Amino acid sequence: MAESLLFGLAESFIVKLASSAVKQASLALGVYQDLQEIRDTISFIKAVLLDAEKKQHQNQELREWMRQIKRIFSKAEDIIDDFECEALQKQVVNTSGSRRKKVRRFLSSSNPIVYRLKIAHRIQHIKESLNKVAEIRDKFGLHIKESDDRVVQRRETHSHVNDSDVIGREQDKQKIVELLFDDSDDKNLSVVAIVGLGGMGKTTLAKVVFNDKSVVDSFPLKMWICVSDDFDVKNLLVKIIGSAPDQNHQENIKNFSLEQLKNRLRDILAGQKFLLVLDDVWNEDRVKWEEFRGLIPAGAQGSKVLVTSRSDTVANMMGTYTSYNLQGLSKEDSLSVFVKWAFKEGEESKHPELMEIGKDIVLKCGGLPLALRTLGSSLFLKVDIQEWKFVRDNEIWNLPQKDEDILPAIKLSYDQLPSYLKQCFACFSLFEKDFHFNSFHTIVLWEALGFLQSPNKGDTLKDIGNKFLKELRSRSFLQDFIDYGYACKFKLHDLVHDLALYVSRDEFQLLNSHSDNISENALHLSFTKNYLFGKTPLPRGLRTILFPVGVNNEAFLNTLVSRCTCLRVLQINNSGYESLPSSIGKLKHLRYLNLEDNEKLKSVPDSVCKLQNLINLDLSGCIKLQELPNGIGNLISLQQLHITTLQSKFPDNEIAKLTFLEILTLVDCDNLESLFEGIEELPSLKFLDIYSCKSLRSVPLHVIPNLESLSIGNCYRLNLSMGHDNQIAKLRLKLLALESLPQLLAFPEWLQGSVNTLQSLVIVDCDHLKDLPEWLSTMIYLKTLSIQDCPTLLSLPDGVHHLRNLEYLKIKGCPELCRRYETKVGQDWPKISHIKQVIIESPELED
Structure with missing residues (x-):
C-alpha cells in the first residue's frame, strides 16, 4: 500500500534534482548529464503513477513494478543526499580558519578521486535501472495524469431517514435546529456547516434536521442535493431545481443555459423562506463557491443553507455563519447502536457472554456510528463466541468490508x-x-x-x-x-x-505483539516491545528506527549503525545504554537523533559532531551525562537542541556557531551558573525553555532578539530581572510561562517590551507573587491567561476588561482570586465576563 506514496516521492525527488547544490556537485563530479537523464526518466514514469496507484490492487505484476521503482528511488535519494553531506562538510572546513587541518582530520573526508568514481558508478547503475522499469511502462495500459487532482466516485445521498435508526443525536439535532432558526446573521445567504470525520454521521444528522417537524413548519421550501466532487455550477443548479417540489420533472433542464437556470431558480425561490442542504461538500475552490453563491437568489428572511463536510477549510471558505463540529457518540449510545445492528430486537439479553465481548468491540469504534454499524452488522445472527472474539481482536481493516462500511468511508478522506x-x-x-x-x-x-x-x-x-x-x-x-x-x-x-x-503498511511498520515480522520493503520501523529486538535482520535501506523503552542490546545497536548507514531518524529513549558506539558518527545522513531520558547514559561520543545533517539533537533527561560532545558547534544544520548535562560551564562559543538553532531546552542542568556569556547574538533562536537549573543565576535575554517563547521553571537562584531594570527594546515574546519560582515577587519590567506581541501568559506555583502590573492590561493581543497555585495573588489588573482578544482565562488554586472572579457571582466577574472560556477552580468553591 505504501506504493501510493510514490507520486509524491517522485515529485519531491525531481525538485531535489533541480536544486543549486545538486547542480554544483554534479557538475564538479562530471555526472550532471546523467542526472538530467535520470530526471527525465522519472518524469516519464511519474506521469502514470496516479493511474497505477488506482489499478495496483487488481494487478500483482503492476504492484511489483511499483515496488521496483520505490527501491530505485530510495537508492537515488541516498546519492543526492550524499552530495548535500559533502557540501556541508566543506562548509565546516572552510569556516574553521586556523583549525582547518584539525577539522579535516575530524571529518575524515574521503579521497576525492575515489569518491568521484564511486558516485559515478552508482549513478550509472541508477540510470540503467530506471531505464529498464520505464521501458515496460506502457505494458500496463496506464493513462497519463500529471497532476494529483484525483476524483473519487462517491455515493449519492437522499433526505429520507428512519428515525428509529438514529441514536444519541437528539442534542446535536436541537443545536443545529437552533442555528437554523437564528436570524441574527445579516448575510444574503446564511450558511450553517456540520463538520466531522467520515462515518461520524453528518449526513444522518442533516437528514434528521431536514425532517424535523419544527423545521418543516418553518421552511415552506426545502431542497436536498448531494454535492461530492461535482461542484460544477451548472450541474448544481440543475440538481437544486430538480429537488424543488412542484417542478415539471419531464422537462429537460439539463439543456438550459446558465442564464435560463438562474432565472428558473429565481422564480422558484422568489419570496420563499427556504432551506437548502448541500450534502458532502469537498470543493475548496473559493472562486467556484463565490460564482455559485452569486447565482443563488436571496429568499425570504431566515432562509438557510445547511452544509455537511469533512473539512473545516470548506466551511470557512463558504463563509459559514457557524460551524458545528460533530463528535463521536457516548459509550452508552455507542453500545445501543452496536446492539441494534448486532442482535434482533430484545435478543441481546439472551447472550450475556457476547455482550461482554461486544462492549470491547464498541470501544475500538471510538464513537463512530458507521463503525458501530459495520461491526454490529458483521455479527448479526452469529452466536459463535469465537467469531465475536475474532472481530474484537482484529484491526477493523482486516475484517470483511462492504461498499458502505467504515473502511471505504474513512479511506475516502485519505484518497x-x-x-x-x-x-x-x-x-x-x-x-x-x-x-x-x-x-x-x-x-x-x-x-x-x-x-x-x-x-x-x-x-x-x-x-x-x-x-x-x-x-x-x-x-x-x-x-x-x-x-x-x-x-x-x-x-x-x-x-x-x-x-x-493500513495505508502505510510494509514501508512503515509499528512492531508489536501482533506484528513482529519486518517487511523486506520496510523503510521506517518502530518497536514497542523490547523482546522483538534482534529477531529478524534489518533492511539495509532503513530510514527510521524508534527503539523500544528499556532496550540495552549493544550488539543490536552496533549492527544497526554498521548496516543501516542511510538512517535519517534514530530514537533511543529510556534505554539502559551507558554509552554509544563512536561509529554513530558514520551515519552522515542522520537528521534526527533523540536520546531523551536515558538516565544511565554517561557520555555521547564526539563523533556525533560529524553529523552535519543533524537538525534535532535531544539529550534531555540524560541525568548522568557528564558533558556535551566536544565540537558541537560543527553541527551547523542544528535547529533543535535539548540538553541535560552535569557540566558547570556552558559551551557558549560552540553554541554561538549554531546559526540555525531555533529551539533550545535546558532541563536539570543543576551545575550551570550562567548562559550565553560572551555571545553577541543568537539571531535564529525563537524558543527557550529552562527548567530545574538550580544553580543558574542569569540569562541575558538581549542577545536573543527574535525570541518568541520563553519558559522558566524551578530555577530558584535565577535573578528574574535578568539584569534589566527597564524593558528590553527588541523583545517580542508571544508566550511566557513562569512556574515554581518562589523568588518572583513582582513581574519583571523587561516584559513590557512584549506588550504588543504576547499571546499566552502562564503563571504557576509562584507562592510570593502578590500582584500583577497594571500595564498587563495593555497587552492587546493576549489570547490565553492561566494562573494556578499563586495563593498570595489578590487581584487581576483593574484594566483587565480592556483585553478584548482574551479568549481563555483559567484561575486555579488562588483563593482570593477565585472568590473575586467567581462565575456570575464574584464582585469582579463583570470585568472578565466578556471572555469566551473562563475556568475558575478553587477548593473552597468546590466545597
Missing part, C-alpha cells in the same frame, strides 16, 4: 489527500494509539525524512509543517487539537490511527 500530505500522514503509524503529538516533534520528523516541500520565499520549513498540520486538522484527521499559538498538541482518533497503519 483525497494530496500526495505531499499522504507521506506526512503515514508517519503517524509509527506511534501507538492515544499518543499525544506536539507540532515540534511532528514537524522536525517530517523535515528529517524530507517530506516537507521547499518553502516559498519568506516561508520556512516550519511554516510548511504547520500548514500541513492545519490542513490535516481541517480534514478531520486530528482530534483534541489545542493551538497555543507558538505550538500545538493533538491526537488521532483510534480509527484514523488504524487507517494510518
